[in-house]
Amino acid sequence: MKKLKVELGRYSYEIRVGSGLLARIGLWLKERGFSGKTVIITDTTIEGLYVDDLERGLANTGFDVTILKVPTGEENKTLETAGRLYDDLTEAYAERSTPVLALGGGVIGDLAGFVAATYMRGVPLVQVPTTLLAQVDSSIGGKTAVDHGQLKNIIGVFYQPIMVVADIDTLPTLPEIELANGLAEVIKSAAIGNRNLFNFLDINMNKALEYHPSVLETIVVETARIKAGIVEKDEREAGLRVILNYGHTIGHALEAVSGFRLKHGQAVAIGMMVEAEISSRMGILDGSEVAKLEGIIGKAGLPTEVPDTDKGAIMEAMRHDKKVLQDKVRFVLLRAIGNAFVSDEVDPSLVEEVLVGRG
Numbered sequence: 431m432k433k434l435k436v437e438l439g440r441y442s443y444e445i446r447v448g449s450g451l452l453a454r455i456g457l458w459l460k461e462r463g464f465s466g467k468t469v470i471i472t473d474t475t476i477e478g479l480y481v482d483d484l485e486r487g488l489a490n491t492g493f494d495v496t497i498l499k500v501p502t503g504e505e506n507k508t509l510e511t512a513g514r515l516y517d518d519l520t521e522a523y524a525e526r527s528t529p530v531l532a533l534g535g536g537v538i539g540d541l542a543g544f545v546a547a548t549y550m551r552g553v554p555l556v557q558v559p560t561t562l563l564a565q566v567d568s569s570i571g572g573k574t575a576v577d578h579g580q581l582k583n584i585i586g587v588f589y590q591p592i593m594v595v596a597d598i599d600t601l602p603t604l605p606e607i608e609l610a611n612g613l614a615e616v617i618k619s620a621a622i623g624n625r626n627l628f629n630f631l632d633i634n635m636n637k638a639l640e641y642h643p644s645v646l647e648t649i650v651v652e653t654a655r656i657k658a659g660i661v662e663k664d665e666r667e668a669g670l671r672v673i674l675n676y677g678h679t680i681g682h683a684l685e686a687v688s689g690f691r692l693k694h695g696q697a698v699a700i701g702m703m704v705e706a707e708i709s710s711r712m713g714i715l716d717g718s719e720v721a722k723l724e725g726i727i728g729k730a731g732l733p734t735e736v737p738d739t740d741k742g743a744i745m746e747a748m749r750h751d752k753k754v755l756q757d758k759v760r761f762v763l764l765r766a767i768g769n770a771f772v773s774d775e776v777d778p779s780l781v782e783e784v785l786v787g788r789g
């Protein structure tokens with residue numbers, strides 16, 4: 431097992447990554463002084479896969495476990511579902527000291543995190559991510575949220591977990607499309623912050639796609655390390671944390687314009703290519719770096735070309751996105767692979783040109 435620390439003063443916590451960890455969480459909670467009740471919040475897909483291991487470990491250490499299930503899917507990441515979970519928590523007599531364990535992908539992490547942050551003004555939260563995306567990204571950093579109306583993640587709070595446990599034994603059941611989705615965020619993290627990880631991915635992408643355990647473990651550890659390092663410096667996204675949005679300015683717009691037919695990871699992959707090309711056309715990034723990025727995204731089975739959609743609609747969707755600051759669209763650009771920065775100075779006509787060129 432590998433341990434990483436997220437240093438946030440009194441809100442610091444550990445990320446534990448490895449094999450066979452679900453069954454050990456009960457013991458770790460007991461060591462931290464918890465006893466009595468615990469609540470697992472999960473979705474109906476994970477329920478049949480990983481709840482038993484986690485529950486058994488908790489019960490064997492003397493915890494009284496309540497399991498709350500939410501139907502699978504982003505459409506359930508809402509205030510209504512949160513409301514039902516509050517009812518269930520009160521029915522289970524959950525107390526201020528009752529740990530809530532979020533077992534699932536980013537949807538469960540965000541939703542259960544939001545519920546844990548708000549129920550009784552905050553109960554201890556343990557993130558137990560089961561998708562690659564959740565293990566490398568959403569479980570770390572304390573962003574919790576629900577969607578509202580047409581708006582994603584519009585209601586939420588920053589609320590740090592007391593522990594993140596990424597058990598890589600949960601990854602083999604992940605559908606290929608979800609693995610690729612996570613790999614898009616992994617490539618993004620390497621592109622903004624770690625050239626060595628980028629090179630590792632270049633060599634080991636095929637093994638990753640075959641769910642090779644030690645390759646996945648290295649990927650999770652190194653990507654989580656990048657995210658943890660950024661969160662430590664900028665917990666509330668006042669500056670540096672924005673670079674985690676590399677590929678997302680274009681990506682979110684593409685997702686919206688496709689009516690969400692394009693998966694998040696696919697949209698981010700195209701977004702990374704477009705934003706790299708913008709960097710190159712502005713004379714900041716060498717063309718050979720753009721080619722390397724294209725190579726690795728392709729190896730992961732992710733798209734690199736802009737779909738044949740109305741480019742004007744993409745530009746319009748970008749203006750509506752929350753990364754617009756005082757009417758300027760914010761981009762994360764690359765100086766090199768492993769070196770990113772935020773810019774408000776990208777000329778919209780250049781963006782449109784690159785979108786057309788990659789179309």
Ligand SMILES: NC(=O)c1ccc[n+]([C@@H]2O[C@H](COP(=O)([O-])OP(=O)(O)OC[C@H]3O[C@@H](n4cnc5c(N)ncnc54)[C@H](O)[C@@H]3O)[C@@H](O)[C@H]2O)c1
Pocket residue numbers: 473475476479502503504507534535536537538540560561563564567568569570571572573574582583600601602603604605608611
């Ligand atoms: N809080 C943050 O910082 C942050 C960052 C990025 C994304 N997010 C959020 O994360 C969500 C997306 O997360 P996601 O990509 O993990 O999607 P998800 O939670 O919807 O999981 C994807 C699918 O995989 C299933 N699944 C999960 N683990 C599995 C496993 N081990 N085996 C088989 N199936 C499994 C789920 O039931 C679901 O059907 C979005 O709501 C997004 O807004 C949050």
